[in-house]
Structure formats: structure tokens, C-alpha cells
Amino acid sequence: MNAHEIKKLFPILDQNVNGSPLVYLDSAATSQKPLQVIEEINTYYREYNSNVHRGVHTLGTKATDRYEGAREKTRKFINASSIEEVIFLRGTTTALNLVAASYGRPNLKxxxxxxxxxMEHHSNVIPWQQVARQTGATLKYLPLQEDGTISIEDVKNTITGNTKIVSIMYVSNVLGVINPIKEIAKIAHENGAVMVVDGAQAAPHLKVDVQDLDCDFFAFSGHKMCGPTGIGALYGKKHLLENMEPIEFGGEMIDIVDLYESTWKELPWKFEGGTPIIAGAIGLGAAIDFLESIGLDQIEAHEHKLAAYALDAMSNIEGIKIFGPQSAEQRAGVITFNLDDVHPHDVATVLDADGIAVRAGHHCAQPLMRWLNVSATARASFYLYNTDEDIDKLVQGLVKTKEYFSNVF
Incomplete structure (x- = not known):
């Protein structure tokens, strides 16, 4: 199935915005949803809406089966060894905060x-800032090469015997860089550290195998991989999760509650307090089915091809600065750029007038913006439903934007 055929499976993409056909280039922020995901969520609410794990009636049993079935799909999707290692949460942010609070805080000094x-997203910066402040641990930053990549030599020089946690994003939401997570994890483990991976930008675009990566924790979100908002997952190695305490308490996650003490359910439910995100998990399961029907290898190859096409076409625009590696093989389908003397928000506004949706701002990566010596950038991000024609329209829009502001000023 090619990108033009795939595009027809996404209802939202078949519309005009500001009088022009929509060109959606903001999938790094959130992806669009195929019809089968939308219909699966609608079916849950229409036909078997019920709470899970609690009731013995027919609707409750069906909802539980679908919810736990989605967990098994998620386990297979990332190749976790057991469903005990797959915790459903609101998304990557919640997952990273759980690791920081439940593992980091008790184990650091x-x-x-x-x-x-x-290059980290704020979700992988602020939780560790808080843990460092609360425990007295030191927060260290791995340096970047001139093109924004990470060198293994720098990894070896930065991680020491005192390092207890290494937390790195698999794919940068700004630079598009694909980081050498497997090699970093090996170095972390050789120094006795735990490896945490922010997989928000990786899970939608690359074949993820947490056992092959040998990471200790892996966090990702459903809404970036054709699933609904408000659902994501945390993978954790079983022996680590077993020794971690929940940070959210209430229904669902308990075993026995007495007047003065309580005990918790077994994994993974001890970390899923309250009514879980049932429709979201079912929708995530449908999204996984959809992505696997296309093939993650095909998706990755398509994005590399789009990135190469876009890098070539955009580099011919006078006055454009593209951040990150210039080789498409070193990046996912994300291109962040600035036009000389035109603010990124102005770039995005002019493009939007022609129905082209891109992101502008600091992309929740202010430390990286300072490293790049800019206050903000524009970003075009591609996914399985984007085509060469979308790139052509982006380039035409950027040329138009540059010409417009040249005439204004």
C-alpha cells in the first residue's frame, strides 16, 4: 500500500483548510487517526461501554478482554517479555514522571x-531536575556534536561509575536524530546505571525491540502513532517494577485495604490506580493493528525517502537554515528549520493560510534551542500518509513566505 492509498484511510486529511487542500506536516506533535481506530473507539462506547476488572456481567467481561487484549498487542509491538512489564498510563510524560518518582527518587543519593x-524534551528534563534537587544527585548533560548527533566517545566520557540513571530520547522531536540507544544502554550497564528511553518519537516510526535494546524503561504515547490522546505505555523490566512503589493510590491498584495499611495488586495493575483509560487502550490496540498491517519497516523506509526528498528540495531555498544532520539516513521524518529574518511563527502563519500545517516554537526543548542559539524554529514532520506532493507544497509555501516578507520589509 503506497502513501496515496494510506492517506485515503484518514478522514481528516480529506478536507480544505483556508480554501486549500490540507497538507498536514505536524505528526511529531500528534498524528492523525485512521478510520479503523476511530471506529474501534466508537464501537466500545456504542456497544460494550463498561468498567474493567470489576464486574462479571457480559459488558464488563468484553471490555476487560479488549482492554487486556490491547496490553498484549502492546507487549508484542515492543517485544516485552511479559504483560507484567507493560503499564498503561496517560502517555510519555506520565511514564517518565513515574520512573523518576518511583525509581529515581528512592534509589538516588x-x-x-x-x-x-x-536535545531532551522537557518531559525528560524536568522530572530529573526535581529528582536531583530532592536527592542531592547531580544532573549531567551529554554533549552533542556540531550536527546535533551523539558520539559514543562522549557517552563513554560522560557516564561514570557514579552514574545511576541515563535517560535519553530515542529520536529527537527537533533534530530528527536517531540516537544509538543500544550502544548507550550497554555503556550505562557497564557502569551500573539504569537506562531510560523516551520513545515518544520512535515507537510510531521505527521497529522497537526493548529486549534487543536492553533498556530498563521505555516510554511512549499512543497519539503520536495513530492512536487516541490520553493513552501511552511504560515498559519496565519486571525485577525493577516489582521493587518500585506506586505513586498513585486508590481503586484498581489495591489488593487488601485495612484501616491502617494496604497491599497492592501484582504487576502491572499496581501502577494503574482508578478506572483505567479503557477506550484509549482499545484505540491504541487498534492503532497497533493498523501500523503492523502497513509494516514498521515500510514506514521507516518511506520516512527516510521523504526526509531525503525534503532535505534536497528545501536546501535549494535561499536563506534557509536546516538544523540537525544533513543525511536522511541519520534522522527520522522531522526537519526543523528557520528562514532568514522571518520569525518561525510568521512562517507557520503564512503556510497555514495555504492549508499547510507545520509547528513553530521551542518544541518543548528550550535547552536545545539555547544550544542551537535560537529562540524558536519551524518544524515539518512527516508520517506514513505524507507524499512527495506534500513536500512540494511545503517548498512552494516557503518560497512564497520568503518573497512575501522580502516585499514587506
């Missing part, structure tokens, strides 16, 4: 080190 990089 003064003199210990947490290593992250300058």
Missing part, C-alpha cells in the same frame, strides 16, 4: 549522577 542530553 548525594554524589550519584543522572545523565541526559541537551
Amino acid at each position: 548525594e554524589g550519584d549522577e543522572i545523565v541526559i542530553s541537551y
